[in-house]
Amino acid sequence: MFEIFGIPSAALFGQLLIGLINGSFYALLSLGLAVIFGMLNIINFSHGAQYMMGAFAAYLLLQYSGLGYWPALVIAPILVGATGIIIERLFLRYLYKLDHLYGLLLTFGLALIFEGLARNEFGSAGLPYTVPDSLRGGRNLGFMFLPNYRAWVIVASLTVCLGTWFVIERTRLGAYLRAATENPTLVRAFGINVPRMITLTYGFGVALAAFAGVMAAPIYNVSPQMGSELIIVVFAVVVIGGMGSILGAIVTGFGLGVIEGLTKVFFPEASNTVIFVIMAIVLLVRPAGLFGRRG
Amino acid sequence: MKKALGLAVLAAALASGGANAQQINVKVGVLTDMSSLYADATGQGSVTAAKMAAADFMKDHPNVKVDVVSGDHQNKPDVGSALANQWFDADHVDLIVDVPNSGVALAISQIASQKNKVFIGSGPASSDLTGAKCNANTVHWTYDTWMLANGTGKAIVKTGGDTWFFLTSDYAFGHALERDTSAVVKANGGKVLGAVRHPLNTSDFSSFLLQAQASKAKIIGLANAGGDTINAIKQGAEFGIVKGGQKFAGLLVFASDVNALGLKTAEGLTLTETWYWDMNDANRAWTKRWAAEMKTTSKYPTMNHAGVYAGVTHYLKAVAALKSAADGKAVVAEMKKLPTDDPLFGKGTVRADGRKMHPAYLFEVKSPAESKHPGDFYKLRATIPADEAFRPLKDGNCPLVKG
Numbered sequence: 001m002f003e004i005f006g007i008p009s010a011a012l013f014g015q016l017l018i019g020l021i022n023g024s025f026y027a028l029l030s031l032g033l034a035v036i037f038g039m040l041n042i043i044n045f046s047h048g049a050q051y052m053m054g055a056f057a058a059y060l061l062l063q064y065s066g067l068g069y070w071p072a073l074v075i076a077p078i079l080v081g082a083t084g085i086i087i088e089r090l091f092l093r094y095l096y097k098l099d100h101l102y103g104l105l106l107t108f109g110l111a112l113i114f115e116g117l118a119r120n121e122f123g124s125a126g127l128p129y130t131v132p133d134s135l136r137g138g139r140n141l142g143f144m145f146l147p148n149y150r151a152w153v154i155v156a157s158l159t160v161c162l163g164t165w166f167v168i169e170r171t172r173l174g175a176y177l178r179a180a181t182e183n184p185t186l187v188r189a190f191g192i193n194v195p196r197m198i199t200l201t202y203g204f205g206v207a208l209a210a211f212a213g214v215m216a217a218p219i220y221n222v223s224p225q226m227g228s229e230l231i232i233v234v235f236a237v238v239v240i241g242g243m244g245s246i247l248g249a250i251v252t253g254f255g256l257g258v259i260e261g262l263t264k265v266f267f268p269e270a271s272n273t274v275i276f277v278i279m280a281i282v283l284l285v286r287p288a289g290l291f292g293r294r295g
Numbered sequence: 296m297k298k299a300l301g302l303a304v305l306a307a308a309l310a311s312g313g314a315n316a317q318q319i320n321v322k323v324g325v326l327t328d329m330s331s332l333y334a335d336a337t338g339q340g341s342v343t344a345a346k347m348a349a350a351d352f353m354k355d356h357p358n359v360k361v362d363v364v365s366g367d368h369q370n371k372p373d374v375g376s377a378l379a380n381q382w383f384d385a386d387h388v389d390l391i392v393d394v395p396n397s398g399v400a401l402a403i404s405q406i407a408s409q410k411n412k413v414f415i416g417s418g419p420a421s422s423d424l425t426g427a428k429c430n431a432n433t434v435h436w437t438y439d440t441w442m443l444a445n446g447t448g449k450a451i452v453k454t455g456g457d458t459w460f461f462l463t464s465d466y467a468f469g470h471a472l473e474r475d476t477s478a479v480v481k482a483n484g485g486k487v488l489g490a491v492r493h494p495l496n497t498s499d500f501s502s503f504l505l506q507a508q509a510s511k512a513k514i515i516g517l518a519n520a521g522g523d524t525i526n527a528i529k530q531g532a533e534f535g536i537v538k539g540g541q542k543f544a545g546l547l548v549f550a551s552d553v554n555a556l557g558l559k560t561a562e563g564l565t566l567t568e569t570w571y572w573d574m575n576d577a578n579r580a581w582t583k584r585w586a587a588e589m590k591t592t593s594k595y596p597t598m599n600h601a602g603v604y605a606g607v608t609h610y611l612k613a614v615a616a617l618k619s620a621a622d623g624k625a626v627v628a629e630m631k632k633l634p635t636d637d638p639l640f641g642k643g644t645v646r647a648d649g650r651k652m653h654p655a656y657l658f659e660v661k662s663p664a665e666s667k668h669p670g671d672f673y674k675l676r677a678t679i680p681a682d683e684a685f686r687p688l689k690d691g692n693c694p695l696v697k698g
Contacts, residue, residue, distance in 0.1 A: 011509050018501045123594055125335030126525055128557035131533060138535060144505060147533045219533060220498050221525045221555070225331060229498050264502035269465050271502075272494040 014144030015261045021150045023257020024157030025212055029230065030237040030249040031161055032208035035168070038244035039181050039201045042092055042103040047234070048227030049111035050206045053080045054213025055222045056118060059127050069132035069218070076214045077207035084206030088199045096198075111228070118224035126223035153215055160211065161250045168246055177201065233272075236279045242292025252290060321620045322362045323349065323607055324388040326375060326403065327418065329367035332496055332522035333395040335551040336597045337418045341393045343588045344600045348607035356615055364388065368399045370495065375399035376406060383410045389620040390415065390610055393603050397421035397468035407432045411623040415610060417602030420520070420547060421471040422686060425650040429693035432623045434610075434630060436651045437602030438569050440468070441686040443546050444476035446567030446655050446679055451514055451544050452483040459544075460512035461490035462503050462527055464519035472518040472546055488512045493519070500527045504534050513541060520547040525555050532560050549597040553660055553672045564660040569653055569684075570598035570639060571673055577638045595670045605637040609645070643681065648693035655684035 029051060036044045057076035061067040067075065087110065095103045131149045138147035168174035177197060180187045184194045213227075220226060237256050241248030256275055263274040282290060325345045327337045342365040349361035364386065368375030375394070382388035383406065390413045394400040400419030407414035408430040415434045416424055422441040424433060459480050463469040469492070477487045488510045491503050504527070507515045515536065517524050524545055531543055545552075548566040572582040572595050581604070585596045613629035614620045627649070635643040635651065643653040658673035665674070688696055 008509070011505065014505045014509075015502055018499075018505065021501065022499050119330065119334070123335045123551075123591075124330065124332070124338065124522075125551045125555040126522065128555060128560065130557075130559070138533075145508070145535050145539070147535070149533060150501070219530055221522050221529065223522060223555075225522075226498065229496055261502055265506070268491050268493055268503065272497070 010143035011265065012262075015265050016258055017141075017144065017146065018150075018264075019258035019261025020254060021153055021257070022260060023254035024153050025216060025230070025253075026234055026237050026257050027161050027250050027253025028157050028212040028215070029209060029234040030241065030253045031164055031246065032205040032212075033234065033238050034241070034244055034246050034249035035164065035208070036202060036205035037238070038246065039177055040092070040198055041096060041100065041181075042107065042202075043100055044202075044205065045104055045108035045231070046087075046111040046114065047107075047206075047209050048229075048231030049114040050080055050084065050209040050227070051213040051216070051230065052118065052224060052227035053083070053114060054210025055129070055217040055220075055226060056122070056127075056213075057210065058214045058217045059129050059222055062129070069214070073211070073214050077210040080210035080213075081203040081207030085199055085203040087206075088202040092202065093195065093199070111231075115224050115228060122224065124223055124225060126221040126226075129217040129222050131218040149218060153219075156215065157212075160208070161253075164208070165246050165250060233275055236275045238289075240275075240279050240282045240289055242289025245289065245291040248289060248291025317358070317618065319359045319614060319618060319620065320362075320387075321359060321390070321611065321614055322364065322386070322388045323610075324379075324382045324386075324391045325363060325365040325393050325603070326368050326378060326382075326391050326399075327365065327393045328370055328395050329365075331370055333370070333418070333520065335555070335594070336521060336549040337393055337395040337599045337603075340585070340589060340594070340596055340600045341418065341603045343585060344596070344603040345392060345607050347584065347588065348604045348611070352608060352611045352615075356611075359611060359615055361611065368394065368396065370396050370399065372399045372402040376402045379403050379406045383407075383412050389413065389614075389623070389626075390607070392606055392610075393418045393599070395419060395599065397424075397471065398466050400424060401428060401467060404428065404430060404433045407623065413610060413620075413623045413626050415606040417606045418599050420468050422475060422691070423467070423471060425646075425648040426686070426691040426693055429648045429691070429695055431649075431695060432627055434606065434627060434645055434649045434651060436606040437598050438547075438567075438655070439650075439685070440472040440475045442569075442655055442684050443472060443567050444479045445686075446657050446684065447544055447546055447565055448476045448479035448516075449483055450565060450567075450657050450677065451542075452480055452485045456514040456542060456544070457483075457485035458512045459485060459487045459514045459516050460507045460510040461487070461516045461518050462500070462507060463490050463492045464523055465492040465494055468520070469518045473516075476516055476518065476546055490518075493523070495523070497523055498526060500530045501534065503527075504531055504536060508534065508536065508539065508541065514544050515541055516544045516546055518546050521549070521552065524548060525552050528556055528564070529560055549599070550595050550670075550672055551597050554593075554595060554670075558661060558663045558666055558672070561660045562662045565657065565676070566660070567655050567657050567679075568598045568673075569655050570601040571656065571658065572596050573671060573673070574656075574675075581639060593669075595672075601639040605635070605640045606651070608637050609633070609635045646685075646688060648688060648691055648696050650685055650688075650691075652681040652685060654681050655679045 058072040061072045135149040180194045241252035264271045325342045366378045392415045395418030397419045417436040422439040424435045463473045631645045640653045657677040
């Protein structure tokens with residue numbers, strides 16, 4: 001087997017694939033953030049907490065109603081999305097016209113409350129959640145052992161990401177949405193219920209976070225702080241991709257996952273800073289992000 | 296006879312009255328991780344343990360008044376140091392206890408020494424606290440990296456696990472644990488094939504696990520703790536580490552981690568602890584009280600929680616003997632002079648370098664079938680007597696011992 005920079009190529013391919021898997025989570029989460037920011041102009045800092053709530057919802061569904069992974073994959077996002085809708089109706093809708101800072105502070109506060117409540121109730125060490133039986137095991141690809149569940153993560157994440165992109169950029173519904181962010185008054189004049197559409201969009205963005213949370217439950221530690229550990233990175237991804245750019249969020253999500261994976265081989269100590277280094281460089285060269293349009 | 300009794304009662308009343316007149320006030324600060332990866336192994340449970348120790352001691356010594364305060368160091372040495380300075384300087388705290396995270400603990404140990412207060416490290420692991428960086432104001436209670444390496448490392452090498460690859464948490468604790476374990480592995484004829492340093496609080500270990508897999512080492516030593524260990528083991532199961540013939544050695548695993556992993560995933564793991572809640576009646580009785588105070592039915596106290604209780608108890612005994620908590624060095628000297636005796640760790644001593652001596656236990660995590668009731672985690676494989684469990688006094692390079 002040949003080597004690249006002293007690393008066996010087998011190890012390198014393995015790391016690239018692992019990077020894609022982690023990138024799947026970055027993409028799913030940054031996609032939700034981009035949708036919410038693009039359509040509502042809200043920097044949703046509670047996204048990490050909502051991701052955590054998704055994982056906890058999956059755990060609770062299993063524990064108290066015996067519903068396994070597959071039903072949870074549908075029900076948990078709906079439940080958490082519903083809480084998102086309540087938040088939008090109660091608080092967020094008063095903030096659209098104000099500075100971004102207000103939305104950020106509100107959602108950050110909510111995130112702290114959700115995390116605190118979860119920690120109070122479940123402790124911080126985390127809860128067990130196992131891989132569903134149908135996705136147990138894995139296959140040997142020659143250069144690495146790929147667990148079936150991880151393969152599923154890539155497929156599911158890509159499907160959801162591309163589906164969302166398609167709906168927003170290529171369908172009539174998406175066109176209404178985009179129009180509503182440009183000029184809500186005019187769109188309302190055409191008889192479209194803009195506030196309701198915005199509410200549902202927020203619910204959808206939150207549901208995406210919860211979906212990622214359920215996907216994460218079998219492989220990451222299900223703990224109250226699981227979201228806050230990830231969310232900072234995801235924000236960096238969104239900034240690099242360009243705030244509010246759907247395609248940017250997806251492409252940078254996967255791309256940065258791969259770069260981070262490679263860092264783990266060549267310089268593991270830097271693996272949790274490399275994304276921020278890239279963010280700093282991108283902000284210097286292209287302040288609006290890689291896919292952002294200058295506003 | 297009656298008269299004699301009356302006199303005795305009078306004398307006793309006078310004596311206690313006299314003691315009341317010179318009441319001793321002590322303030323204990325529990326500095327801990329309230330919200331991150333070590334919060335279940337220490338955290339609120341440690342505060343509860345300290346309060347229990349204070350209440351028990353005050354019951355027997357009405358002339359000592361103990362206050363317990365607590366704070367969150369957020370795993371940051373600067374945050375922990377700032378809080379410790381404030382506690383010692385402004386809030387009249389006499390003792391800081393717990394402090395999981397060796398990085399923070401090494402800083403606190405220095406501060407306690409500068410301000411002549413007392414630090415009982417019942418949470419941190421680094422054996423440097425009683426080694427090169429020891430001082431006369433620090434007592435290291437529950438466990439340390441040398442003990443973990445010696446207990447788990449030696450047992451595994453002796454049963455054939457002679458090639459190692461480390462996943463190491465990239466800070467003082469992980470480095471110390473890797474260093475101490477490597478030494479044990481090599482001393483027993485094993486080989487260390489490599490190591491990878493991961494940042495503290497890593498959620499995804501798959502990349503590091505692949506590197507460990509590629510090393511072909513028989514044993515993957517986890518020189519990390521808390522959430523990091525849980526994630527590594529959980530994802531290791533997924534990547535077929537154990538099925539591929541490699542084994543994990545959890546070098547620092549708490550009962551709370553086993554609880555979070557579930558027995559199905561943790562089954563067969565070998566680990567070393569100095570205290571286990573289900574080991575004897577005294578521990579079970581204490582656990583019952585602790586759980587009632589914590590209002591929990593699903594959590595079990597860890598050896599750190601027991602260490603806080605026992606450490607605070609012994610400290611208060613020393614303070615009561617001196618009738619003052621003012622001079623930290625004198626209190627620690629008294630702690631070293633008095634033999635320790637508490638319901639959780641039994642009889643023991645505090646050594647000249649500040650090391651608390653007690654036996655360590657090599658456990659194996661039970662399979663779900665073997666576990667008879669909730670919290671029934673371990674079976675005992677070996678008991679390591681106190682003088683073998685910890686690093687010999689002469690090997691530590693502690694200046695207190697040389698001088």
